[in-house]
Amino acid sequence: MAWVLLVTAVSAYMLLSASMLLRLGIPYDAPYGPAIAKLHPGTYCLFLAWFTALSSHGNPLRVLGNQFSRQPLLTAYLACMLGVFVWAVFRHGTSGAAFIIESLWTPAIVAFTLDLLDARRQRQIVQMVLVLLACNALLAVGEALTPQRLTPLHVGRSDIVAEEYFRASAFLGHPLHNALITAALLPAVTLLPWSRFWKLVFVGTLMLSLLAFGGRTSVVLAVLLYGAYAAWRVLVSVVRGRVSYLQLTGGSLALMLALTSMIGVVAATGLGSRIFNNLKIDSSASVRMRVWDAFGYLSDIDLWMGVAPAQIDHISLRMGLDPNYEAIENFWIYLFMQFGVIGFVPFLIGLTCLMLVLLRAATPPMRIAVLLYLLVASTANTLASKTVSLMLLVLVILGGVAFRPVTSNRQIWSVR
Numbered sequence: 001m002a003w004v005l006l007v008t009a010v011s012a013y014m015l016l017s018a019s020m021l022l023r024l025g026i027p028y029d030a031p032y033g034p035a036i037a038k039l040h041p042g043t044y045c046l047f048l049a050w051f052t053a054l055s056s057h058g059n060p061l062r063v064l065g066n067q068f069s070r071q072p073l074l075t076a077y078l079a080c081m082l083g084v085f086v087w088a089v090f091r092h093g094t095s096g097a098a099f100i101i102e103s104l105w106t107p108a109i110v111a112f113t114l115d116l117l118d119a120r121r122q123r124q125i126v127q128m129v130l131v132l133l134a135c136n137a138l139l140a141v142g143e144a145l146t147p148q149r150l151t152p153l154h155v156g157r158s159d160i161v162a163e164e165y166f167r168a169s170a171f172l173g174h175p176l177h178n179a180l181i182t183a184a185l186l187p188a189v190t191l192l193p194w195s196r197f198w199k200l201v202f203v204g205t206l207m208l209s210l211l212a213f214g215g216r217t218s219v220v221l222a223v224l225l226y227g228a229y230a231a232w233r234v235l236v237s238v239v240r241g242r243v244s245y246l247q248l249t250g251g252s253l254a255l256m257l258a259l260t261s262m263i264g265v266v267a268a269t270g271l272g273s274r275i276f277n278n279l280k281i282d283s284s285a286s287v288r289m290r291v292w293d294a295f296g297y298l299s300d301i302d303l304w305m306g307v308a309p310a311q312i313d314h315i316s317l318r319m320g321l322d323p324n325y326e327a328i329e330n331f332w333i334y335l336f337m338q339f340g341v342i343g344f345v346p347f348l349i350g351l352t353c354l355m356l357v358l359l360r361a362a363t364p365p366m367r368i369a370v371l372l373y374l375l376v377a378s379t380a381n382t383l384a385s386k387t388v389s390l391m392l393l394v395l396v397i398l399g400g401v402a403f404r405p406v407t408s409n410r411q412i413w414s415v416r
Helices: 002-015 018-023 041-056 060-070 072-092 098-115 119-145 175-191 196-213 216-239 245-269 283-297 300-305 309-318 331-361 364-377 389-403
Strands: none
Touching: 002 041, 002 098, 002 119, 002 389, 041 060, 041 098, 060 072, 060 098, 072 098, 072 331, 098 331, 098 389, 119 175, 119 196, 119 389, 175 196, 175 216, 175 364, 175 389, 196 216, 216 364, 283 309, 283 331, 300 331, 309 331, 331 364, 331 389, 364 389
């Protein structure tokens, strides 16, 4: 039952964006509606999956205690984020605090749920996520070619109806949210026992979807970081004599053909026009620089105690930001403003604990993905809003350990 609930939760997260929920009559991300609607349906299923998994292994409290003792860094992360939630509610009330549950609690919950599943189930959930990601990428390319969205994007009660450059939204919603998740999970294909052909198809499809989403930072960092890692691996293989001259020549030719084909597709379809026409500092990029001025609007007490989200919105207006299309595009700054030093310090400690867990469990390509995630997420208010991106990254990295052979007694992650 826990497995079914986990599959339901992950499927709901990846198929029901905030805009889709609003279209279905659920004001999940709208500035109105009941409190129960502010948590994603997937979140309810995820918590039920964890509780069901705990109950299926005996005394739930005893199993929970064993999990906490075996996973101290994850426990510290969850404890810190619980503390952040308590502080935010105490300081500002419950309004605007749902994102802490959605974005900061769920990574720990999915990790503890995975901990109670066997290796086969862990492998299955990772493959399911990547298959859904590929479907999301195909839909994005289709939307960009049409151009027409499956679900209109919403800002509050209004649709986004005017864009200079069309950007796909697919299943996951906001284009930049899509780009972040796609870029961060792209190297997960190296974990899977797929044939080389299907791996190349997967990577090519995801790269085309990144152009359809129009996320400049995600595209540039994905090309630079993953390209540099691939080049380094090839260089090491050549130096150690693992690659013959014929293999190197043939591989280079195949790479050139693949790049030429992709460039041809891009040129013929216009994919990525927003990226290629805007590789410069425009209004969207300049906002990310102007947000540092926000600290000048805070008093000494505000710096220690934090300010309410409504006051942050007021500061944004005073800074000249358009409330419909612009925001404080840096989650570090936004969360520091909201939590103050008192709440931001435990957040920083908790996030550090989670990053250590991920870096310890990840393969080298996925460690690059963790770095890319942090860099791209820092250019938006990612973790200061509702997002499933961190939860999916945790699920794929920790679940991906089940694909690797156990070569020592050192526990990288709990694989049953």
